[in-house]
Amino acid sequence: MVALLLWLVLIGSGCTSRKSEATSIDAINQEIADSFRTHNLDFVKQAISQGKREARDSDAYYNFVVQDIIRYFYTAQLDSVLLSADSVIHYLSGKPYSKLRNDLMIKCMQAKGLYYTQYAFHADSMLFYQKEACRYAERGGDENDRLLSYANLADAYKFGGDLSMSAMTYRQAIALADSIQADTASYIPLYSGLAATYTTLRDFGQSKIWWDKCDRLWNLMTVYDRFNYLNSRGNDYFYQKDYRRALETFLRLDTFLLAYPDMEWEIHFCKANLSDIYLKLHQPEQARPLIAENLAYFGASGYNEMVMSHLHTQQMELALQDGDFGQAEALAARYPYRDDMRSEQGLLRLDFLRRFAGAKHDWKKAFEYEKAYTSLSDSLRSERVRMKIAETRMRYERDATILNQNLVISDKEAELMRIYALLAGVTAIVLVLILFNVYRRKRVKQREEQMLRRIVTMKMENARNRITPHFIYNALNHELLARQEGRPSSLGVLVDMLRQGQSLASVFCTTLREELNFIDLYVAVEGESLGEKFEYRVSVAEGIDLNAVRLPSMMVQIFVENAIKHGLKKKPLDAEKRLTVQVNHRDGAIYIEVLNNGPLPVVQRGGDKSQVGLRVVAQIIQLLNARNKQPMRFELGGYRTPEGEEGCRALLVIPDVYNFDIND
Structure with missing residues (x-):
């Protein structure tokens, strides 16, 4: 189900009049804002044109250009959004500061961030522009500007996949709204926005709380607020697999949009969601015309790759329900699954692919898609755990702040009542408060350290639990293949590897000797698939005590696994393959190198999100380095020997003095 970002709330807050600047521009801006809310776009266009003609200076003129940017969003003139925003930014660059100019810059940054979030998804750009909007709002915007900027930034975090930051930023915005006593709307x-974040995380208990809060404000909603609410609430029911209530909600939205025929983008977006529900209800004849209509509309617009990706998934599902396996397979090949798909789209596509592979009795692919689907689902669950930890900490800090404020208020009241009669008593109370504050700070610090240790432990356990099964599956596949082909089996080596792998997975750190012993067993199993010209060598410099060198368990093994999987297995079976592990000591550190004469890994040429192991290595090193002055580091790159041989080199550098204890 396609999720929708519709932060057109910038229309309202960006056009309100300033009490301290009761000018004609403010009056026209207010009229335009009211017309946006009532969807009177004809008046908006006329007022903007009149404002440009009668503008007394360039600042006033570009104020109405910004209003035009908002109108372009309403009418889906997306190219005009960027052109106009860039023209305003170009005009403002280098100009002296003024309140109006700063407000215009805030709106332009918000507009560009919204464009890159909703229509031309680009994670870096949307975060950059929304953070810039926050910076300008902090520089000179009013409280409403700050509130809107935080809300837009929270939504950008959500669409960028950082759901914990999204939820925390939304809650900060709600706290800010409480503090400034913002109007209810x-x-x-x-x-x-917060409810939609919980929907993405599949935390439907929390999402219902915030959707119900939003529902109680229906009478205060603008047209676009109501569209956003119904669309997102329907998505929530869809992800719960409550397709009956999802269908009711989207049919209600479809009826609501009949009164606004100029909202073409929103109308077709609703139809895209309706066709999805009809497919889930196995009503392909209801879905077929909607899919065709939406492919024509969104395909012609050239925007919103997210929607097109979803429509392609619907096409595949429709072909499958029609029993047209050839069409479904052709579509799957033409529009393949990509790791950079948003989580919602990725789960829907992988769900189709695993069911389609099962329908064709292609159990190998069905198993692969099932693993990918489970991995993506697990990542959402991990994000939900991470967000709950962050929320718990934030609530604790907020409660501590309220408690401290109450104590200060009580102290002030006591001081006023006793200052003339009980000076000694007041002094005693102050001393007690000081001691209490010292004690409280100490307790806060202890709880923060305990929380850090818990987070580290959880991430390490998650990392090991994701890696170890991967080794076992590969090893079992090799043994099964060997038996099927009549080749000698090395089940003894496999058993030893699994036993030692289980031992390593249960500890945080191990010695380099134990790590190398496990790698020897691992290579003995994996090496059978590399052909007769595979050569494996371990070189340890003289004077190094392998039993004295400590490191996180399975870290070097990850480099070896990637060397085989992404390097040596890419070469022809009859080609010479070399894998070398070198251990040296210099400059007060142990240098562990894993060399292979295969091609450079995909991660060196643009990124491969399937390489979970390298992300785990980076995560572990980051967590441990936070507790050490001398950092541990790793590098991944190429090498070239004097003889001209090229390949890939993975390097791990461990300082001699390094603390691996996360509990001290």
């Missing part, structure tokens, strides 16, 4: 996008 300002909470609508905050409640719906």
Whole structure:
């Protein structure tokens, strides 16, 4: 189900009049804002044109250009959004500061961030522009500007996949709205945005709380607020697999949009969701015309790759329900699954692919898609755990702040009542408060350290639990293949490897000797698939005590696995393959190198998100380095020997003095 970002709340807050600047521009801006809310776009266009003609200076003129940017969003003139925003930014660059110019810059940054979030998805750009909007809002915007900027940034985090940061930023925005006593309508996008984040995380208990809060504000919603609420609430029911209520919600949205025929983008977006539900209800004849209509509309617009990707998945599902396996397979080949798909789209595509492979009795691919689907689902569950930890900490800090404020208030009241009669008593109370504050800070520090240790432990356990089964599956596949082909089996080596792998997976750190012994067993199993010209060598410099060198368990093994999987297995079976592990000591550190004469890994040429192991290595090193002055590091790159041989080199550098204890 396609999720929708619709942060057109910038329309309202960006056009409100300033009490301190009661000018004609403010009055026109307010009229335009009111017309946006009532969807009177004809008046908006006329007022903007009149404002440009009668503008008394360039600042006033570009104020109405910004209003035009908002209108372009309403009418889906997306090229004009970027052109106009860039023209305003170019005009403002280098100009002296003024409140109006700063406000215009905030709106332009928000508009560009919204464009890169909703229509031309680009994670880096949307975060950059929303952070810039926050920076300008902190520089000179009013409280409403800050509130809107935080809300837009929270949504950018959500679409970028950082769901814990999204939820925390939404909650910060809600806290800010509480502190400035914002009007009730300002909470609508905050409640719906936080609810949609919980929907993405599949935490439907939390999402219902915030959707219900939003529903109670229906009478205060603008047209676009209502569209966003119904669309996102329907998505929530869809992900719960409550297709009956999802269908009711989207049919309600479809009826609502009949009164607004100029909202073409929103109308077709609703139809895309309806066709999805009809497919889930196995009503392909209901879905067929909707899919065709939406492919024509969104395909012609050239925007929103997210929607097109989803429509392609619907095409595949429709072909499968029609029993047209050839068409389904052709579509799957033409529009393949990509690791950079958003989580919602990725789960839907992988769900189709695993069912399609099962329908064709292609159990190998069905198993592969099932693993990918489970991995993506697990990542969402891990993100949900991470977010709950962050929320718990934030709530604790907020409660501690409230407690401290209450104590200060009580102290002030006591001081006023006793200052003339009980000076000694007041002094005693102050001393008690000081001691209490010292004690409280000490307790806070202890709890933060305990929380850090828990986070480290959870991430390490998660990393090992994801890697170890991967080794076992590969090893078992090799042994089964050997038996099928009549080749000698090395089950003894496999058993030893599994036993030692289980031992390593249960500990945080191990010695380099134990790590190398495990690698020897691993290579003995994996090496059978590399052909007769495979050569494996371990070189340890003289004077190094392998039993004295400590390192996180399975870290070097990850480099060896990647060397075989992404390097040596890419070469022809009859080609010479060399894998070398070198251990040296210099400059007060142990240098462990894993060399292979295969091609450079995909991660060196643009990134391969399937290489979970390298991300785990980077994560472990980052967590441990936070507790050490001399950092541990790793590198991945190429090498070239004097004889001209090229290949890939993975390097791990461990300082002689390094603390691996996460509990001290």
